[in-house]
Structures are given as structure tokens and as C-alpha cells.
Amino acid sequence: MSVKKTVYATLLIAALGLSANIASFSVEAKKKELSQEGFEQYVAQLKVEALEKGFSQAMVDSSFAKVKFHQRAVKADRSQPEKVETLDTYLPKRVPKWKVDKARALYKEHQVLLTDVGEKYNVQPRFIVALWGLETNFGKIMGNYNVISALSTLAYEGRREAFFKKQLFAALTILEEGHIDIENMKGSWAGAMGQNQFMPTSFLAYAVDGDGDGKKDIWQNQADVFASMANYLQKEGWSDELTWGRQVKLPEGFDTSLAIPKNTGSRKNWLKAWSQTEKTLAEWQALGVRRVDGTNLPNVDIKAALVFPDDENGRVYLAYDNYKSLMHWNLSYYFVSSVGHLSDRIKFPPVK
Known part of the structure; x- marks a missing residue:
């Protein structure tokens, strides 16, 4: 940091009535001690940064009005799953028969909409349904964290501060554009949102208004959910002439x-x-x-x-090349394999 920026930061802290020793949020310090008081001081800085980025005072105040520290999000982010799975044990759990049956039923239920979306974006509908089923159990498990709170918490935690601050300001942009209100902007502990679990930056890059109502609602609007998934795949090179x-x-x-x-x-x-x-x-x-x-x-x-x-x-x-599109969605062989296998089992007749 330059001397000029350091002086500016010190003056800013003083203006907020914060002592420099409390407001010094180094990564190591945040690893060792996270507190409600420290979180509140950090949020005060985030609000100042949001104002500097051009967000209105009213938007900042309403977005952070009920922000709170989520220790569970920190614990989840720091936890590393034990690598004891193999694909042979993973797939039966991720793609059980009940999920295949439900996927086929929902495919038929939404066939008209899925066909329209598939033709518009050149993406086979079975892959949209497979992603939908594996990300959120067809919209049933989207997470119940306030997204601003979750992202503020993980930015404060510090190990990936730049990443989560970027997501936070993207989330504020989504609120500012009016696609969702703060009360209904729910997501996972990591800030992934809606039925397709887009991070805020992915929302800004790929979410679309599928039914022309002026909003991109990936939480409740099925046309927006399906079209946004298809748009993501199309933008990442998907071809409906290939399988995965x-x-x-x-x-x-x-x-x-x-x-x-x-x-x-x-x-x-x-x-x-x-x-x-x-x-x-x-x-x-x-x-x-x-x-x-x-x-x-x-x-x-x-x-x-x-x-x-x-x-x-x-x-x-x-x-095949579509595999690359799925790896862009989630850089995991297991995830891509589960999407591929579920999509194959949705297809009639089954892929041989």
C-alpha cells in the first residue's frame, strides 16, 4: 500500500471513531480471533467502501441493516472434507433412483418451458434438469443464509477476503438493480444463490430474464432459473450436437x-x-x-x-467439449460425472 493510501486509510478510521489497533484486520489476526465487535468494525469499513464505489446511502443502509456474523459459515469454509470417496461410492449417493425418477417427472412437467429454453440456447434440457437436481434438489435446498451476512462474514474471516468482497459488492449490485429484495436474498453459507446456486459475480455474468418481466429471479421464477442455467452453459461453449x-x-x-x-x-x-x-x-x-x-x-x-x-x-x-463447460461450472470430476450420469438417465431411451 502506498504512503498516500495508508494516510487516507488512517484518517478514514479516525473519522469513523475506530482505533487503529482494533481496525487493523490482518489475515493472521482474523484467523486467531474473530469477534462480534471486530465484525461490526469491519462491516463499518465495508459500508464506507460501498459508498466509495457509488452505491447510495439508502442502499447501503438497507442492505446492511440486519447483517450479522455467522460463525457456522466460517467453520464450514475452514472445514476440508476427508477424501475417502471414490466415484463408485459417490455416484449412487448423488444419483439415486428416487432422484432419477423425480428428474424425469419434473422434465415432463416443465417440458414446454424446457424445450423453449433448450432451443433458444442450444442446450439439451436434460442437462438443465440434471444441474437443477444436483445443485438444489430441484429448488428445494437453496440455503437460508442472508447473502450479505454470509459474504461479509467470510470477507472478515480473511483467508479469501478479496474474493468474498468482490462477491459482496456484486450482491449489492443485484439488489440495486432490483432483481430481489434484501429479505429474500437467501443463499448458502458461501453466498451461492437461488435454484442454480450462482455466486453473485456469476449472477451478473450469466443470469437472464427468462420471461421478460424485467427481473432475473433465480430464486422463484422457473423461466429465469432454466434460462440462466442454459445461458451459462452456452456462454461457456456448450454444443447441443454433443453429449458430455x-x-x-x-x-x-x-x-x-x-x-x-x-x-x-x-x-x-x-x-x-x-x-x-x-x-x-x-x-x-x-x-x-x-x-x-x-x-x-x-x-x-x-x-x-x-x-x-x-x-x-x-x-x-x-x-467431449461439453465436459469443459461443466468443469467451468464446477471444477470437479465427481460433480461433472454426476451431472452427466443423471442427464443420461433422464434421456429416453437411456444412453448406451
Whole structure:
């Protein structure tokens, strides 16, 4: 921070009646001690920043009027799930028969709307329904956290302060644009919102007004929910001429270095690895790759990359370009596999 900015920050703190030692929110300090008093002081700074970004005093006051510190959000953010799953144990829990049955029923119930959305955005409706089912159990589990409170809490916690502050100011923009009011702006502990669990920046980038009523309501308006999901996929390169991928089997002695490494560290590195390893289906066929039932791969001129959600001893998939769109939604082999498998089971007749 420059001297000029440091002086400005010190004067600003003084003007707010805050002592510098209390208002110094280093990451390490916030890791060691989080308090209601400290949170309130931090929120005061957030409100000043919001005003500096051009939000009105009335908007800032109403948005933060009931803001509160959520210790549970901090605990959830700091907790790391134990890596004890394999795809074989994960998929039956994420895509049980009851969810497949419900997905098929809701597909039929909303078929007219889904067909219209699918044709407009060139996205097969079964993938929209699959995402809907896996993100929020078809809109039933959206989270009940006040989004401003959740994002303020996680910004205050400090480990990913810049990220959550960016999300917070995006949330204020959504409120300012009138898509939802503060009382109904609910989400997960991390600030993911609505039936499709968009983070605020994703909302601003991908949410659309599906029925032309002037609002982008991903909480209650089914036309907006479906259209926003489809718009997301379309903007990230989706093609309705492709599926997501297929499970395959490898020959004995196959060179597993031809697959995308499992741990690439970032989406950028993963995409780079994709570009370095993708081949045509004919090339994979020549290398001995076959459908899981042992038959030849489809005789079509498309490219695919090889992925191991677990390792070479687990399930193996050839992933098509749509797989990349789903990995942009959630950079997780398990999540993408669950979306793909549910979408396949929604389709009639089932994909073979």
C-alpha cells in the first residue's frame, strides 16, 4: 500500500471513531480471533467502501441493516472434507433412483418451458434438469443464509477476503438493480444463490430474464432459473450436437500419461492439459480405447480428452467439449460425472 493510501486509510478510521489497533484486520489476526465487535468494525469499513464505489446511502443502509456474523459459515469454509470417496461410492449417493425418477417427472412437467429454453440456447434440457437436481434438489435446498451476512462474514474471516468482497459488492449490485429484495436474498453459507446456486459475480455474468418481466429471479421464477442455467452453459461453449462424455475401457499396458493429470491445480492449467492431450475418437480407437462394453467407439469426427476421476484403476471417461463447460461450472470430476450420469438417465431411451 502506498504512503498516500495508508494516510487516507488512517484518517478514514479516525473519522469513523475506530482505533487503529482494533481496525487493523490482518489475515493472521482474523484467523486467531474473530469477534462480534471486530465484525461490526469491519462491516463499518465495508459500508464506507460501498459508498466509495457509488452505491447510495439508502442502499447501503438497507442492505446492511440486519447483517450479522455467522460463525457456522466460517467453520464450514475452514472445514476440508476427508477424501475417502471414490466415484463408485459417490455416484449412487448423488444419483439415486428416487432422484432419477423425480428428474424425469419434473422434465415432463416443465417440458414446454424446457424445450423453449433448450432451443433458444442450444442446450439439451436434460442437462438443465440434471444441474437443477444436483445443485438444489430441484429448488428445494437453496440455503437460508442472508447473502450479505454470509459474504461479509467470510470477507472478515480473511483467508479469501478479496474474493468474498468482490462477491459482496456484486450482491449489492443485484439488489440495486432490483432483481430481489434484501429479505429474500437467501443463499448458502458461501453466498451461492437461488435454484442454480450462482455466486453473485456469476449472477451478473450469466443470469437472464427468462420471461421478460424485467427481473432475473433465480430464486422463484422457473423461466429465469432454466434460462440462466442454459445461458451459462452456452456462454461457456456448450454444443447441443454433443453429449458430455462416455465411460470407456483401456487395453492392457495403456500409456496413462495420455490422460489429463488429475491434479492440475487450477482451471487454467486443466484447460491447458486438455489442449495438450485431446485426440480424435479415431485416434483413441487406434490406441485401443473402447466403449465400456468392449465395442468400438462412435465413428464420428470429434475430439475428446481422457480423464480419470479417481486414478487409472477406477472409472475412465472420454470427455467431449461439453465436459469443459461443466468443469467451468464446477471444477470437479465427481460433480461433472454426476451431472452427466443423471442427464443420461433422464434421456429416453437411456444412453448406451
